[in-house]
Structure formats: C-alpha cells, structure tokens
Amino acid sequence: MSEPTRDVLLVLNCGSSSIKFAVFDAGAVPLPRKPLWNGKVQGIGGPAPDFGETGVAPFPIELGPDHPYRDALALIRQRVLARLDGRGVAAIAHRVVHGGSKYFDPVRVDAQVLADLKGYIPLAPLHQPFALEAIEILLRERPDIAQVACFDTGFHHTLPVVEQMLPLPWDAWQRGLRRYGFHGLSYAYMAAVLGERHGAVAHGRTIVAHLGSGASLCAMQDLRSVATTMGFSALDGLMMGTRTGVLDPGAVLYLMEIEKLSLEEVGRILYHRSGLLGVSGISAEPRVIVQHEGDDGERGERARIALALYVRRIVREIGALTAVLGGLDLLVFTAGVGEHNAFVRERVCRSLGFLGVQLDDRANAADAALISRSGSTVRVAVEPTNEEWIAAGHALRFKHEQLGTRR
Helix, strand or coil: CCCCCCCEEEEEEECCCEEEEEEEECCCCCCCCCCCEEEEEECCCCCCCEEEECCEEEEECCCCCCCHHHHHHHHHHHHHHHHHCCCCEEEEEEEECCCCCCCCCCEECCHHHHHHHHCCHHHCCCCHHHHHHHHHHHHHHCCCCEEEEEECCHHHHHCCHHHHCCCCCHHHHHCCCCCCCCCHHHHHHHHHHHHHHHHHHHHCEEEEEEECCCEEEEEEECCEEEEECCCCCCCCCCCCCCCCCCCCHHHHHHHHHCCCCCHHHHHHHHHHCCHHHHHHCCCCCHHHHHHHCCCCHHHHHHHHHHHHHHHHHHHHHHHHHHHHHCCCCEEEEEHHHHHHCHHHHHHHHHCCHHHCCCECHHHHHCCCCECECCCCCCEEEECCCCHHHHHHHHHHHHHHHHHHHHC
C-alpha cells in the first residue's frame, strides 16, 4: 500500500526574537526547493510583535508577557493547521546551531538528546536556547511527531584537525574546546547547488560568504568545508551586525580586570552592542548605515569607519582563506546582506582586484546570479541560500527510514 502523498514537512528556524517556518510537500519527488508556504513571527519579547506568511502581509499580534515564545509557537501551529487541508505533518525539522563534538549528522530528538543539546547553550546563546525551547514544547505537546535537529556545525565535520585546533593546552582539545564552524545548513545548500550553476569550477577552490546579521566565510575544496572563519562560538571571524568577530583576548581581559565589567556585561557587549551597531551607533544593517556616510560630523565619520572596518574584515579573511586554498576560482555571496547589498559586494570585490576579480557593475546592481566580467580570473556569483530546504530534506530521510522499519 502506497504512502499518502499529502503529508507535509514543517521546518522551524528559531532565533532570540523571531521564529521562521516553512512548509514543504513531503510527497513530492524530488523534494521541491520552494516551500508550499512560509512565514514568521518577529518581535518576540518586544513591544510590537507581528506575524506574516505567504499571501498574508505582516499584522500585529499579542504575545503574553510570561511565555511569549510558547504563544508564538501556538500561533504558528494554529496558522499551519488552518492551511493543511487534511494533510498530516510527517516530521518537524529544527535548525539547531550547535551540536558540540557529539552531534554532526541530523538526529531525532528525545529526552537524552535534548539534555545533551542544552549543554551547548553557552556556545551559542543567541540561538540555541530558543530552538531547544521549541523542541521541548513540541516533544511534550506532540510526541507523535518526529522532531529532527539539523546542526549548523555539521557541515564542517570535514575540517582538517589543523583547522579545528585552538592553540590552548592540549587538555582543552580533549574537553571539546575546538573550532566548530557555523552556518552549516547554508553552506550545505551551496554545496548542493553550486555545481549545478557553475559546473566544474565550483568543485575547485571556492569561498562562500554568508553575510547576514551573523556572518562567516567558508573555504571549500570539491564543495567540502576545509576552513571557515567562525570557530568555537558564533562570535569569531567576521565583524557582524552586533557581534565583534575576531577580537584580541587581551581586550576582553582588559574589560574585566581594568574596567571591572562583569562576565554578563562583557557578554552583552560582545554579542549585542558591538559590530556595525557598536561602531556606527546607527544600525546593525549596512543598508541603513550607508545612507549616513555623507552626514556631517561624528555621525558620518562613524558610519564611514563602521562600513570600512566591516569590508576590511571580509577582505582580510577572504585573503587568508585564499592562501589556505592555494588560489581562488569561485567567490559566492549569500544570505541577507550578501544577496541584497550590491554596494557591499562592490567594495569587497574592488579590494580583491589583486586576485584578478573584475566586477560587472550592471550585473552587480541587479543582484544577478553572475556578477563578474567575462575576463575575471575569479568567477563571482550571488546565490540565495535555502537552509529550510536542507533541513526539510533531512527530516524527509527520517520519515523514509521510519517507513522502511515498519515494512
């Protein structure tokens, strides 16, 4: 007897103030890259949360002050159920930022797995607790539906040991203090599609720049991770919207020993008050800051410095990863800033002229898929990411394994 084809897969991507969701047709072969519909609750914990989904413009919602996350999940469940039209939910996939040194492959979450993942909250405090809260609620309220955790660290399991090591005493490595890498679901999608787009060149020396509110680079050889800029935590590497990126540990010691800031205060600075927002004093978004580069006085100066530092950090790290790869064949921009901020791409590529990068200004302004000139030594591309499709694919494999077991 054939399995009904009307079931769906639900993907949840939970952050500190938002929950994004996407619904995929579990019966379609192959799994469509475009969801049946998607949406999000944003502004959780703030004064004006709202909800929007495919075909529905965002509208204000009310979330209780005691359990706003639970209320947001309940709203998503209500809205999803209203559109299922009799279809069942085959599995729920969750983007989980950190799997530690134990979890690389997607895993069905039970009480023990959940307990393990809670132990990694200090490594990813902006994301981990919220994904796990959603899983815990759904395990309790819908134990009949498989909850599948998909790890952002998983894609980087191919990193050589020399890229995983931190120059700390050896017993730190044994305790799990190592460079893990992040944004793995995004990079996994790139690994799946870049060969289709760019052929053999994608299997050579590739750097993908995932530039969003969080940002990192991944160097790939044959579309496998060989080096990345984020390390032990999601604080490392590039300058980000509100996060520092790589920082001299001596500066942290100074803040604590000399300025007498508490651990909690330093954490808030590093995660929430630094990066583009901290330097500019204007915004965490490049597209907003760039509008103030021409302002008079300190405001304009800070805007110019913030964007210059942001671009410089990207260029420096691309240079470092190019050295690791022994050259560069393909540079790909993705995620919110990478996909939609032509001026960031232009400034980065302008500084990479020494590598033979030649940008097609018209294609870049149009956010085209290929933005380099025909004579460019390095092919430069823009590729929208699709983390939800990768997660849905993992959940679908679990569904098929369950059906195989029953048979």
